[in-house]
Amino acid sequence: MLNAYQLLLRLYPATYRAEFGEEMIAVFEGVRADCDRKSFAARAVFYFREIAGLVSGAFRENFHFRSNAPDVPFFPRRFTMRNEFRFPKSTPILMAIILAGVIIAIRKGEVIATSLPPFSQPVTPVHSAHSYLLPGVIEGFIFFPLAGLVGWVILFAMRRSGVHRLTDVASGSK
Amino acid sequence: MESSPLSEPVLLILMSLAGQPRHGYSILKDVERMSNGRVVLSTGTLYGAIRRLLEDDWIERFEERETSRGRQAYRLTSHGRRNLQLEVDRMKHLTRLATLRAATKES
Numbered sequence: 001m002l003n004a005y006q007l008l009l010r011l012y013p014a015t016y017r018a019e020f021g022e023e024m025i026a027v028f029e030g031v032r033a034d035c036d037r038k039s040f041a042a043r044a045v046f047y048f049r050e051i052a053g054l055v056s057g058a059f060r061e062n063f064h065f066r067s068n069a070p071d072v073p074f075f076p077r078r079f080t081m082r083n084e085f086r087f088p089k090s091t092p093i094l095m096a097i098i099l100a101g102v103i104i105a106i107r108k109g110e111v112i113a114t115s116l117p118p119f120s121q122p123v124t125p126v127h128s129a130h131s132y133l134l135p136g137v138i139e140g141f142i143f144f145p146l147a148g149l150v151g152w153v154i155l156f157a158m159r160r161s162g163v164h165r166l167t168d169v170a171s172g173s174k
Numbered sequence: 175m176e177s178s179p180l181s182e183p184v185l186l187i188l189m190s191l192a193g194q195p196r197h198g199y200s201i202l203k204d205v206e207r208m209s210n211g212r213v214v215l216s217t218g219t220l221y222g223a224i225r226r227l228l229e230d231d232w233i234e235r236f237e238e239r240e241t242s243r244g245r246q247a248y249r250l251t252s253h254g255r256r257n258l259q260l261e262v263d264r265m266k267h268l269t270r271l272a273t274l275r276a277a278t279k280e281s
Binding site: 027 | 197198199202214215217218219220221222224225245246
């Protein structure tokens with residue numbers, strides 16, 4: 001897990017890593033040692049929280065590093081202020097479902113593209129529509145709820161990490 | 175100086191550093207203890223806040239003897255302490271007002 005943590009740390013800007021990287025690893029190791037004595041569920045929540053915190057932190061720090069702006073535009077309040085601009089809980093779930101749909105569409109497109117005959121040959125159907133429809137529907141019923149569940153878990157981990165309540169202290173005084 | 179409300183995690187981090195200098199692990203544990211386990215920060219969230227607090231001069235690095243890079247301690251600056259006091263005053267005012275309003279409603 002430490003390797004995965006170090007790998008995710010590479011998402012941060014190099015200057016940030018040089019300044020805080022070793023400290024973050026040391027703190028992560030300490031908290032993980034405490035967590036090893038807890039239940040499987042507690043450990044799972046801990047790992048999700050750490051991953052969500054690292055990924056969202058890397059996004060914020062990269063934005064800050066590149067633009068020198070105090071926070072990410074469009075949804076700064078989501079990450080910074082306590083008086084809480086919130087998007088609905090369903091948003092990440094819908095986003096995950098849309099992403100899953102896009103991935104499936106790309107995969108199916110690739111399958112169709114590889115099975116098409118060359119331009120010089122006449123086009124003939126490669127399979128019937130019926131034989132293709134049923135697996136697609138079953139796939140949708142399994143894959144989309146799973147994608148929704150993943151979205152919910154990410155949301156839960158982000159909420160537990162406290163990242164949505166962070167205040168940018170630069171805006172703390174006027 | 176007018177002050178905007180702080181988020182709960184940032185307030186808890188400042189409160190944690192108000193008593194004594196602490197390093198990252200100690201801050202995480204203290205925040206969890208103070209909030210009765212309700213606020214559990216990830217390391218990414220904690221160091222995002224620390225970076226901003228350092229930049230805005232609310233906290234500073236505290237030189238300890240025989241401190242490795244992995245156990246860097248932080249403490250409040252006078253600027254940070256003043257801002258923490260402003261937040262506490264704001265919350266006191268709100269609490270007093272809420273108590274008064276609630277009592278008025280009941281009577």
